[in-house]
Amino acid sequence: MSRISVPTTARLPSSSRVNPSSPIVTKTLGRLSRSSLISVALDWLDEDNLSLATPYLRPDQEDDDDEDDGDFYPPASSPKELREEYLSLQTRKGSKREILDRIITGDWRHGVSLYQLAIADLQYLYDHPTSQKWTAYKIVPLKSPTEDGNGEVQPPEIDKTSLCIPRFHPSLFLKSLQAQILPDIKAHYNLDRHKTLPLLILRIFVVDSPYNTPLSLSSSAGNIDTGSKTILIAFPDGSPTIFISKPTSTGPAGASESKSLRALLVEGIPKALSLPRQRVTLQSTSLTTRNLEELLERRGGTRGNAAGGGWSIYADEKVKESPLSTVLPSPPLSDAAEEEVEGNGDKKRKRLTVEERVTKRARLVAQARFGETGRVGDGKGVERVDLVMEDVFKRVGSTGNNTDKMDIDGEDEGDVDNSEHWRPSVRLTFHGSHVFAGIRQLVECGIIDGESMPGWMTGEEGVTIGAVRNGRIRGHKGAGL
Template identity: 55%
Template sequence: MARLSVPTTARLPSSLRVDASTSAVTKVLNRLSRASLLSLVVDWLGESNQTLCPPLLRRDKEDDDDVDEFYPLAQSLEELRELYADMQAAKGSKREVVDRIVEGDWRMGLSLYQLAMADMRYLYDHPGSLKWIAYRIQQLKSPLNEAEADGAEKPDKETLAIPRFHPSTFLQNLQAEVLPDVKAHYNFDRPEGMPLWLLRIFILDSPYNTTLAVSNRTGDRATTSFDASRTLYIAFPDASPHIYISKSQSTGPAAPGESRSLHSLIVDGIPKALSRPRERYTLNKTNLSTKNLSGLLHIRGAGRTNAAGGGWGIYSELKPTDSPLNPILPTPPLSEDSSSEPMIDNRPVSRTHKRALGPEESRRERAIKRAKMAAQARFGSSAKVDDRKGMERLDIMIEDPFPNTPGVSAPQNEAEAGEAEELERSQSSKSKGRRSGLELEFEQVRDLAEIAGEGSREGTWKPNVRLTFQGSHVFAGIRQLVEAGVINGGRMPGWMTGEEGVSIGAVRDGRIRGHKGSGL
């Protein structure tokens, strides 16, 4: 008699098996390379993973009916380990390994823990496959009277309290915030070389936590709820008031707005799971999103570079006993570069050759030296091409009024300025159609400015100017342009050096809106 399955609020167990013939399972395995897939199978066969990743073995007393099969079962784990070790040493195709897993040793299905390990391995092999959004954890003020208790909750910007994070307690509290008709599987992992905990959340639209949640048979055709599953990652850096949340990924076609609603549900549930009695927290967006997890740790981690970006990073490299207020400051890298030999065409110039230089080459030499000195002063030790902390995109909106330059005609009055702005908004909405997330972010910034009274200025005209820097390492590219003399390092604004620590922002009076653009 089959077990009785009833709806429950419990999460999905890691030992729950998924049919190996499911398209989502083969899709997860085919994403990995052959070397990564074989290394993953060796981890499955380890002694510590046998409770959640056991393969199908042939018993000694069992009839040898599977001898004639294309993938006969092994009799022991040692034999199976030797088999996959030989496959690692030999050459072959990835299709052979996938077929061996699906139709051979794990033909009865893969557990949710195995699928989580496969997803984690793909993330480690492709660090830029996810886009992360940084959030700041802030403690809410405790109401002192009934008026404050009835009003809106406000974050306490003066406190430096960080919530205590315990994985098992956090998962229990987070599961209580998830809808009862949604089941989730959680898996924690510690990436090598990164001071953070990585949580993978696998979500299914099912009220059951048994095999009914992963398979649903209708007649002779088997369908699975994996087609509507979503995966979300949350990173918890050590001793940091920030967390990073990735955008949800779906294995199949998802309804419009479904991923966004799931993301908002998780964002609302995380501070509640971290809160305790008389100690409540909230999440605030920091306008920083990137695909580089190492760059997030550098800008929004537990180090001293959170508020010391660009050229200010020299103070984050000091010893704890040192201080910028000391009368004897450390020797900056700028003075070291100033005493180095001049370079022309990446070659050092000797003193005898320096005397033979003409006036044109001498001016060129001095210009190159000044440009490198300016780049070193503005960027410091940051924005290096090989530092693996690059940001791939920077979107900036300029909200400064247009200068009164002779020969440039501006709108004569407020009515013309309003009509021009309204026409520009209507044209942009007609040409672009559906508004992107960047448009919504900029409109939110503009609305906040109007509420605060910062957007209205008498007799000024602000053109709609937006800048987008895109590449593998945006600030490293800007630094190279400064060193080449294309950009004037002395007159370059501070937000072009990365010291603001944002990937999207609005510039007003030459500065990113807000205190250093991040709400620190």
């Protein structure tokens, strides 16, 4: 008699296996390169991981000839033998399809565990660091709830004076987070240390099923192929900030479902981190990018959190000079620039041309405004910046007609009605592999006036979504600065 599946609040065990023919298995493994597939297989065959990634092996009592007959990928007799086989594949040339078929139809023909899928999914992140879109959230403490004059409990407010940050204990956090997730879905959690960055990554694999039995992961049930979603949460070392990725779905799930899952986690994570009389919440920092290194630079445990743009000299510990020293030469753009002159080796003072002086000043201004940030190839770029201009302009009217125009040079043209203000609807979007490096290049070329350029164009505010009012930027919906 088969067991009865009963809904439970327990999470999906890491040892639960998925049919190798399932689309989620072929998609997760198929996007890896040949070298990455071999590396993942060797990781599965490590002694510490064998209990969660046991391969299909030849039973001892069976005859070798009978077992190998008609089997394109004969099973190995031990994990050690299989590991040596994959080590030999590293030194041989071949196709990715060969390794993929060997895993699916040979060595793990009886199923791929959720732990194995998690390892393969994270390997793709290491191979393609910009494959995920991350948003930074700040962990802020809350005040104790208070009562108003009518005896009603008021919602807790943010405690701006508290320095208390909750400690992160993985097992307790996962247990508390599972209690916050809806009972009609099941999740598998996997924690992994980033290979190169000071991050702890939590991978959450969600299945739309109230059961944690193998039936919920079978293709016949349809839960894993049509209703599964994956989301990543990164915990940087020594920082009261977490990074949450955009959920990815394996089925035709709409954007609303992904947003609901993300909203559910944003609401459940602070509850899982909270302790008695130490409540916390998540606050958006209005910083979204695909670059984890940029997130760590702006919101990690480094000194560069509040020192962007030209202020980055204050955060550089390698600079021996005082940060109070000026960046521009004194006197600036002096005509007494010395330059080597070919010939007898004597040095002569050469007067710069007008074009050379303009170019030199533009480079110095860019250095002053950006510091050591915004450089092409530094690996700390953002791909998109969205801004809304909320500045108020004077309404300038013409005496000849009813046309209104904006006062660009600061001088009044026509009759000015100071009682009315004009706030045009202007939205700015910057696209590129490194937005602020592109702006820096435009300053160096003299296309953008670096001296009158607002600070938010250097990236020193550390936001990618914001509104500009009175020349100052604030985070989207009041978050950020």
